[in-house]
Amino acid sequence: MKLRLNKTVAAVASSALLLMVVPAVGIASTSGAASKPTYTIGYEGPLSGGNQQLGLNMVFAVQLAINQANASGKLPFKLTLRTYDDQGDPTISPTQAQAAVANKKLVAIVGPAFSGATAAAEPFYSAAHVATVSPSATRVSLATGGWHNFFRVVADDGVQGPADADYLVKKLKLNSVYVVDDGTSYGAGLAGAVAAQAKSDGATVSTATVPGTSQCQNGTASATEYSAAATQAVASGAKALFYGGYYCDLGLFLGALSSAGYTGTVMSGDGSLSPALIQGTTPASAANGTLLTCACATSTNKKFNSAYQALAHFSAANATYAPESYDAANAIINAMKHLKKVTRAGIVAELHKLAYKGMTKLVKFQSDGNIAGSAIFVNKVENGKIVQLGLE
């Protein structure tokens, strides 16, 4: 960390510290000795372009956390939010990161939102010791980039598959799993991870690829393939079926499974977590009982939801990654509270030690910046509605 203090400011600051017992100010200089220092928490993510909504979901949650912290009256400092719009684009992200680093009041970042943008921005944040707490960047390699300032409150892409397999085999005690994928890199990757873990958990595993259909704009196959695929799934006698793919094709498959008389458990990942799954399943009741897992949480906290609605003017219920952003911002604020002297490097060090009970999960980081403990949420379709059951 580089402190650019001139002697006068240093003298004022140190005398203030001695006389007024005001926390020392490393980066920002304060004007009046009695007033609280002001620090800025940055947000980097897409605030324009095609992924704007995702960025808005997040930025309102960060703003809410900051407003609540300021209103609590317990902070020895005042917080402001400054946004850096990277459009989710790895080529824009470095410019925004450099702008954020140059802002002397800025002490930490919520974000960046996207994995590619994060990878491009981290060299700059890392060199300036600016802690980045991402609510949504899930690329596995981000944690192994050697960036001591990198944190994320969301499970990475490598966690979901094994966690799903463990849930089926160990928790639900289903010892035979039929694993289907839709042939996409996402679906096949997730299904492959589930199959491998289920096998090592001791379950009997059979696999099948049922390619995505043109009906779902996810391939060129015909929707009629699902009756055959469902017949095979039933014939396998498996007690659980995992589907790696997206909601539209899963909806077609669920209809066929119900027709074919399949009575086992069906589970799928975040690609299927959408109310459109129920809308697209014929009959809609065939979707009931389906388990849908995601590293993302749905907010069930009424206080948060109503405060979020008042601020954002849209519902938190469908605001993906809003709860994670709220936790990320609060993690930073809590780390700051523990510091006698708020510095960028101090926040990084404090985040490594933090154990903060967030809204979605316990925010405690591993040494590589990944979230510790189980961080995959399981949801279930009940009576045509998706209900969050909790962490796996």
Next chain:
Amino acid sequence: MGAFGHYLSGHFATFRLEFWSLFVGGVANGFLYGMIAVGYTLVYGVLRLINFAHSEIFMSGGFAGYFVMKALIGNSVPSGAATIFLIVLGIVVGGTAGALVATLLERVAYRPLRRRNAPKLAYLISAIGASYFLFNLAGKEFGRYSISMPQPYINHPVFHVFGAGVQLYYVVIFVAGVVMLFALDRVVATTKLGRSIRAVAQDAETASLMGVNIDRTIALTFIVGGALGGAAGFLFGLGTGVVYTMGFVPALKAFTAAVLGGIGNLRGAMIGGLLLGVVESLSVVFVQAAYIDVVAFGILVAVLLFRPTGILGERLGRAA
């Protein structure tokens, strides 16, 4: 030996059940393919043209049926006479929508070209253009996501074939398919309209000299083919829901079936459809579901290598 024999017989029982389940599903798909395929074959007969917008006739039947089911069923669960009424109504509405769209296509996309003696390539482009226009319009109007159709019944196995349950949905397709395809066969073979269709197919110029109204015959051919395609769209949507792109692959398969059976040949289209449906479904016994299309089109190529005019051969203009 005893244990092994037991294992074998157990394995065989599973295999037999799977085989018959796949067979039943395949026949149901085959009837749907057949109902679409006759639309291609009829139009090809009178115009020597593949109506590539037939997929959108199928899609419009699906949506029309969906809107009627949504309006009449809502959240209720019909049974008994109400079920039969709703299914028949769905087929009629789907068929009517299909016939309307087919008529519109003929008027807007084909007749003006016919008047100007346009080359065959112009028809092809006109057909593809009409197809893109229609399905994108549907996507814009009805949303670009799959919508499940309210069910006029609770789907359940009605009876068993060698242990494999035959669901009510499949029974509906079998009955509707048999009735409609048989009726079509008789209409073309015995009625005055059928005679005109056959006459135009054989030699349009001579037919017109003999007093056959060609425009009217072509229009009616589109209506008949469109009605079956639209009805098939409703039956398909009943099982898998409706979406603006729903017509694309089933129609391509049905076109394949029509060529497989012998394009222009009514019974050929029906047999081609059934054969394609059953073979692609049963292929799952030997290879994965991912290979269904590989098998289906592999068979098409193989059959055409040995019988370039399809299984029953092109039989334009004859009582099928």
